[in-house]
Amino acid sequence: MTGRPGDASRVSHRPASARELLDVLGRTAPGLDVETDVGRRAQYAYDASNYRVPPLAVSFPRSAGDVRAVVRACHELGIPVTARGGGTSMAGNAVGPGVVLDFSRHMRRVLDLDPRTRTARVEAGVVLDDLRALAAREGLTFGPDPSSHSRCTLGGMIGNDACGNRSVRHGRTSAHVESLEIVTADGVLAYAERGGLRAADPADGERIARLEKDLRRLVEENLAPIRTELGRIPRQVSGYQLQHLLPERGFDVPRALVGTEGTCVLVTGATVGLVPQPSATALLVLGYDDVVAAAEDVPEILNWSPTAVEGMDEAIVGTMRARRGPGSVTGLPDGRAWLYVELDGDGGDGGAPDVTAAVAARARDLLDVLRSRGRLVAGRVVESDAERRSLWRVREDGAGLAARLVDGGESWPGWEDAAVEPANLAAYLRDFRALLAAHRLGGVLYGHFGAGCVHVRIDFDWSTDGGRAAARRFLREAATLVTGHGGTLSGEHGDGRARGELLEVMYGRRMLELFAAVKRVFDPEGLLNPGVIVAPAPLDADLALDTPSGARAWPTLTLFPQDSDGFAGAVRRCVGVGRCRSSAGGVMCPSYRATRDERDSTRGRARVLQEMLRGETVTDGWRSREVRDALDLCLSCKACSTDCPTGVDMATYKAEFLHRHYRGRPRPRAHYSLGWLPAAARVATLAAGPVNALLRGPAGRLLTRLGGIAPQRRLPAFAPRKALRAALAATPPGAREPEAVLFIDSFTAAFRPGVAAATSRVLAAAGVPAAPQAGLCCGLTWISTGQLAVARRVMERTVARLDASSSGPHATLPIVVPEPSCAAALAHDLPRLLGTEAAERVARRVHTLTAALDELAAAGWEPPPLPGRVVLQTHCHEYAQFPGHRPRDLLRRFGVREVAEAEGCCGLAGNFGFEAQHYDTSMAVADLALRPKLDELRDGVVVADGFGCATQVEHLGADRGIAALHLAELLDPGPETQTDTTTERKAGS
Structure with a gap:
């Protein structure tokens, strides 16, 4: 984009190789973590935006000293530098062609937290939720809370001047920054403080003093445009926030550097202010016919001093329910667009119950006022904590949910961050929707309505020349529209590569020249995040969807029916x-x-x-x-x-x-030893005693090594074939016609036949007598090892036996599978790999035991008395593929007082944790959730339906005799001749 103000600061960097960079760093900073391999560069070529810029190298600094070393080497070689936190930028702020510095890997410490001054000193890579967790111990929090709070970093928030859901109360990140630790473009470590800049090393004092002097001069020469064009509305993030450098603002350099997107300095640390947590909050959910009607009520709502006023439309809710089940969104009133309004209260002189009641009463009063205004379709105060969490998760996942909707359509950022004064929001939205219609584009709307900030993902066609030209025309008109409403291109995501080109629509030539001059003061060679804000790259350059003309087709065995290509x-x-x-x-x-x-x-x-x-x-x-x-x-x-x-x-x-x-x-050895386990098990169970003895001896250790299995693992014992026959013979006699099929999977048949018997008895007691079906396999082990051709043959045999088109007497009954991973394979992978109507029919019939008891059990059925406390490991596949049916909820419904769920993967994950090269990772994953729950175990039982999960529990608890029950064993009503295995497990737990 030639001829624009500021183009003089764009430098034509001489190409430097990764080898040159590594040579310089090898001399100046030995041991620094820098990677240049193809895989690493591919991972960092993208952020959360439309853009793709493969870097030359990626570095993972451990300290400000490491950052200085990288920056000095890049300055010497003319290599650009881009700072990156969580990589969640939606505007293309965190990708660049030179070295990408990932602060999130190592520089993630909270160095100090002072409850007296309500401040925290942090490294740039600290994740927001980690800071908030520490601050919560002192009754404090960090005010800005973007929806990406679980992974965004403080450095990234400072780069973009992030806001979040509660910005109505707490504003932008810049309002909470006290000072910054920075590295300049030539590698000088300094501190940005209210009133000026200070070098960390006195030897660099003259360099930093000169930088500050030049900055002061620019401000003094441009007082009028800074005062009239910047800081006009609360969410004006676009450009540089030079108003903080005005004399009446105290020349507040750190706040002026917030929002510069890594184009002026690199932020390595910060001192930030904290705010008190409220004593009580109330959530009011309001339903409207559309987002414009919702926006009309925002000015009245703001009169009630809310902490948050968030809006979204029906597309996001529909996608959440389709992807995670109807129960994933609960508590919404009628409507096609909604506002979440949060009110809070402090303790005052009363107790917490008084505050809670007062806040709830205020929410009800606001609801009455909004009803009287006539726009509201329905509304309610959400009392349940579970409903609140569910509703906030919908809003927090908005960007992702809007990206791929129920119909498979795709939408993209690019104009997802405009903001106006809240009083102008309804008028802006009305005109913006008309603009979308005029361009025949669709958009999914959500955002911070209380701050006038609208996020929208639009179904641009970035993959064709015509689509890109159409997107450019729309974005130009959208920029004109929002500025005509007194608004800003960016309200919190920054300009990045998406909106930098459009700054000329929002600002006059003098202001753009001032931005360029400020950039030159800090970064004369233009090495820091080039192409962003100053001398911007075209908004349709470096698009990820601008695919090469020679791109190949990628036929697969697996079907992807919800993805058009x-x-x-x-x-x-x-x-x-x-x-x-x-x-x-x-x-x-x-x-x-x-x-x-x-x-x-x-x-x-x-x-x-x-x-x-x-x-x-x-x-x-x-x-x-x-x-x-x-x-x-x-x-x-x-x-x-x-x-x-x-x-x-x-x-x-x-x-x-x-x-x-x-x-x-040839495949890895474990693909044969573990991938073909169901076939091997069918043979082993014929002579289980001798096989188990063999596996426990020296020959077993040799076979383990030859099979690529971790030597630390004790191989599970095979059950003799007669044990399965005996278990099924002990199931309740068929006094009633079967109402389900009990699919006895390979793991249950080979290792846990008692689970099959217990499942049969539980189903019979619950009024769902089941006909056992043994000898079939879901193909899971072949799927997980990528042996899909074999998996398909196995599945075809299974479908032929189970499908409704067959002549079997139970061919339309629900199929209950004791092993959750096998249930998931039948419900999800079966139709994907076979692609037949028969496979679809079978998949729709599949239930886990939990799902069967939820949906099929007789009304009023209750199991025998259960223990007061259960440690639960839910199988990941059950969590993923049967989201509406949680063992946790079932156990609570049956009266278990405390369900201590290990919220995460057990770490074994089928063949993964048995493979020698993955054992350490398997144990590290177990340490995240499962091991801590087992370490806390003093009484109660452990429940793990998955065979792999139960095996991991036994492995972790071997020194304490801890083993896991299947849910069926816990709920088993008898018979009196209960299997010894079940009795031992209950006692051991």
Whole structure:
């Protein structure tokens, strides 16, 4: 974009190689963590925006000294530098062509927290939720709370001047920054403080003093435009916030640097202010016919001093319910658009109950006022904590849910961050929706309505020349529209690559020249995050969807019916929102939680797969070692298919990749020893005694090593074939016609026949007598090892026996599967791999035991008395594929007083934890949730329906004799001749 103000600051950098960079750093900073491999560059070529810029290298600094070393080397070689926190930028602020500095890997410490001054000193990579957890111990919190709070970093929030759901009360990040630790473009460490800049090393004092002097001069020469054009509305984030440098603002340099998006300095640490947590809050949920009607009521709501006023439309709610089940969104009143209004109160002189009651009463009064205004369809005060959590999760997952909707349509950021005065919001939304209609575009609307900030993802076509031209025309008109309403292009995400070009619509030439001059003062060579804000890159440059003309088709065995272009569309579901990088909440992504490495996140894996499809950085397709390595620590837990807002299903992608990668080639040994376990088990159970004796001796250790199995694992004992026959013979006699089929999976038949008998008795007692069906297999072990051709043959036999089109007497009955992973394979993978109507029919009939008791049990049925406390390990596949049926909820309904659920993967995950090279990761994952729950065990029982989960429990609890019951064994009503195995397990637990 030539001829624009500020173009003089764009430098034509001489190309420097990664080898040159590594040589310089090897001399100046030996031991610094810098990576240049193809897989790593692929992971960091993207953030959560539309853009793709493969870096030259990625560095993981451990200190400000490391940052200085990298910046000095880049300054010497003319290599650009981009700072990155959680990589959740939706405007393209966190990708760059040179070195990407990932602060989130190591620089994540809270250095000091002072409750007296209500401040905290943090490193740039601290995750917001980690800071808030520490502050909560002192009754404090950090005010701004973006929806990405579980993975965004303080450095990233400072870079974008982030706000969040409660910005009505707490405003932007800039309002809470006291001072910054910074590294300049030439590698000088300094401190930005209210009143000026200070060098960390006196030897650099003259350099920093000169920088401050130049900055003061620019402000003095431009007082009028700074006072009239900047800081006009609360959410004016676009451009540089130079109003903080005005004399009447005390030349507040740290607050002026907030929102500069890493284009002026690199922030390595900060001192931030904290605010008290409220004593009580109330959530009011309001339903409207549309978002414009909702916006009309915002000015009245603001009169009630809310902490949050959040809005969203029906598309997001519909997507959440479709992806996670009808029960994933509870408590919404009627309407097609909703506002969440949160009110709070402090303790005052009364007690907490008084405050809670007063806040709730105020919420009811506000509801009465809004009803009287006539726009409200329905509204309610949400009393239940569970409903509050459910509702806030819908709003927090808005960006991801809006990206891929129920009909499979895709939408994109680019104009997701405009803001106006709240009083102008309804008028702006009315005109904006008309603009969308005029351009024949659709948008999913949500956002911080109380602050006038609207997030919208639009169904742009970024993949074609015509689509990009149409998007450019729309964005120009949208920029004119929002500025005509007195608004700003960005309200919290920053300008980045998405809106930098449009700043000329919002600001006059003099202000743009001032921004460029400020950039030159800090970064004369233009090395810090080039192409952003000053001398911006075209908004349609470096688009991720601008695919190369030679892109190949990618046929797969697995079907992806909800993705219009198959595997490529499925992989493209990852838009980078980064929920997989959360350290708590949900189950995704266990390997990332164990390693804290982007490579091991769902997002990191998806990005490498996307690069494989492009064929530019990852060039060897299905044979790629980089993709294989990125997928290596994926536990195939399937949690991402539920927890990821866009529905990424990495377990399925991994299975397909492994199938193609090893096609016609030798596989890892564990693929044979564990992948073919069901077939081996059918033979082993014929002579279980001798086989078990063999496996317990020296020959077993040799076989373990040859099979690629971790030597630390004790191989589970096979049950003799007659044990299964005896178990089934002991099930209740068929006094009634069967109302279900009991699918006795390979794991249950080979290792836990008593579970089959217990399941049969529980179902009979619950009024659902079941006909046992043994000798069939779901194909799970072949799927998880990528042997999909074998899996399909196994599944075809299973469907032929179970399908309604067969002549069997029970061919339309519900199918109850004791093993959750096998149930998930039948319900999810079966139709994906076979693609037949018969497979679909079978899949729709599949239930876990929990789901069967929820849906099929006779009204009023109750199990025998249960213990007061249960430690529960829910199988990841059950969590992912049967989201409306939680064993936790069932146990509570049956009267268990305390259900201590290990919220996360057990770490064994089928074959994964048995494989020698994965044992350490398996144990690290177990340490996250399961081991702590077992360590706390003093009484009660452990319940784990999954055979792998139960095996991991036994492994972890071996020294204490802890073992796990299947839910069926816990609920088993008898008979009096209960199996010895069940009795021993109950006693051991």
